[in-house]
Amino acid sequence: xxxxxxxxxxxxxxxxxxxxxxxxxxxxxxxxxxxxxxxxxxxxxxxxxxxxxxxxxxxxxxxxxxxxxxxxxxxxxxxxxxxxxxxxxxxxxxxxxxxxxxxxxxxxxxxxxxxxxxxxxxxxxxxxxxxxxxxxxxxxxxxxxxxxxxxxxxxxxxxxxxxxxxxxxxxxxxxxxxxxxxxxxxxxxxxxxxxxxxxxxxxxxxxxxxxxxxxxxxxxxxxxxxxxxxxxxxxxxxxxxxxxxxxxxxxxxxxxxxxxxxxxxxxxxxxxxxxxxxxxxxxxxxxxxxxxxxxxxxxxxxxxxxxxxxxxxxxxxxxxxxxxxxxxxxxxxxxxxxxxxxxxxxxxxxxxxxxxxxxxxxxxxxxxxxxxxxxxxxxxxxxxxxxxxxxxxxxxxxxxxxxxx
Numbered sequence: 001x002x003x004x005x006x007x008x009x010x011x012x013x014x015x016x017x018x019x020x021x022x023x024x025x026x027x028x029x030x031x032x033x034x035x036x037x038x039x040x041x042x043x044x045x046x047x048x049x050x051x052x053x054x055x056x057x058x059x060x061x062x063x064x065x066x067x068x069x070x071x072x073x074x075x076x077x078x079x080x081x082x083x084x085x086x087x088x089x090x091x092x093x094x095x096x097x098x099x100x101x102x103x104x105x106x107x108x109x110x111x112x113x114x115x116x117x118x119x120x121x122x123x124x125x126x127x128x129x130x131x132x133x134x135x136x137x138x139x140x141x142x143x144x145x146x147x148x149x150x151x152x153x154x155x156x157x158x159x160x161x162x163x164x165x166x167x168x169x170x171x172x173x174x175x176x177x178x179x180x181x182x183x184x185x186x187x188x189x190x191x192x193x194x195x196x197x198x199x200x201x202x203x204x205x206x207x208x209x210x211x212x213x214x215x216x217x218x219x220x221x222x223x224x225x226x227x228x229x230x231x232x233x234x235x236x237x238x239x240x241x242x243x244x245x246x247x248x249x250x251x252x253x254x255x256x257x258x259x260x261x262x263x264x265x266x267x268x269x270x271x272x273x274x275x276x277x278x279x280x281x282x283x284x285x286x287x288x289x290x291x292x293x294x295x296x297x298x299x300x301x302x303x304x305x306x307x308x309x310x311x312x313x314x315x316x317x318x319x320x321x322x323x324x325x326x327x328x329x330x331x332x333x334x335x336x337x338x339x340x341x342x343x344x345x346x347x348x349x350x351x352x353x354x355x356x357x358x359x360x361x362x363x364x365x366x367x368x369x370x371x372x373x374x375x376x377x378x379x380x381x382x383x384x385x386x387x388x389x390x391x392x393x394x395x396x397x398x399x400x401x402x403x404x405x
Contacts, residue, residue: 010202202360
């Protein structure tokens with residue numbers, strides 16, 4: 001694309017929220033251009049921006065202590081299946097989900113179970129261990145198991161599926177780095193990329209952690225970042241078979257230092273396999289990061305180029321050893337990731353700038369749950385642009401944009 005391309009809506013950021021929103025807009029008959037940079041082949045030499053969806057496993061579930069997040073997760077379930085049927089790309093690994101918590105914490109989750117008829121199973125630690133012989137849990141905890149299609153979702157495959165569905169519905173996908181988005185005094189909005197210019201009647205910014213990159217109306221949003229370290233464990237076919245039936249797991253404990261999340265073994269075709277093996281199955285462990293920071297785009301690029309924090313890596317090794325004491329692996333490594341947070345704990349899905357012009361919108365800030373809710377969050381963003389009524393199940397004020405003073 002070297003000449004100016006005109007469209008009704010340009011979606012900037014071809015990640016989980018942007019690709020989903022583009023699909024919803026294309027399904028509604030909009031002339032959509034979805035713009036995003038390709039996945040880095042080498043983190044050390046990559047120029048431009050990074051993205052956190054370059055991964056193969058995130059926890060997927062409906063149960064959640066927050067009723068809005070539970071509604072978003074539940075609404076996304078059927079959309080994952082629909083888009084998979086349309087494209088042949090299924091991002092869902094339906095192995096079930098296990099939440100480990102105090103009895104009071106499980107009580108909160110049980111509300112979503114009842115509301116959505118999930119048929120979850122509540123069990124004590126001993127009973128959960130009996131059903132999953134590879135697992136070790138503290139005696140005092142309780143568990144709630146959510147059956148499939150809960151499990152894990154492949155963010156990379158989800159983006160590919162949503163993008164393919166959007167293109168099939170008439171959208172254009174442009175692989176490019178956006179340098180600036182200028183919403184001037186007259187139409188249209190000008191989107192400058194490294195392959196040309198897009199002139200759009202309206203723009204949706206779904207630019208995640210890199211919303212401050214280049215010239216953008218999203219610069220100055222009230223965003224903080226969690227800098228994550230994740231432990232990736234390489235498994236051979238025999239160990240994958242031994243762990244068959246392992247669900248995704250979230251653990252919440254009296255001491256938050258023990259909290260964790262785990263995704264069961266999945267095949268990552270892009271990961272380098274261990275020496276002497278062709279197997280690419282990966283089990284992933286991470287921990288919540290409560291220490292959120294402000295950061296520039298350059299600082300985030302520098303973090304993505306690291307292997308994470310060695311102190312956190314040691315903590316992950318300790319957690320994994322207690323959770324799966326008999327694990328036999330072929331090697332371990334760590335990697336870095338970033339989660340974007342807003343003050344409300346929900347994405348900014350709102351109009352930016354001049355309300356009268358109504359041309360530039362955003363869907364920014366996954367807050368640690370965007371992967372499992374991406375189809376529904378994209379639907380909210382598209383609905384806002386299309387002028388649809390905001391759903392009563394999601395408090396509109398939670399999604400209002402806020403800028404730094």
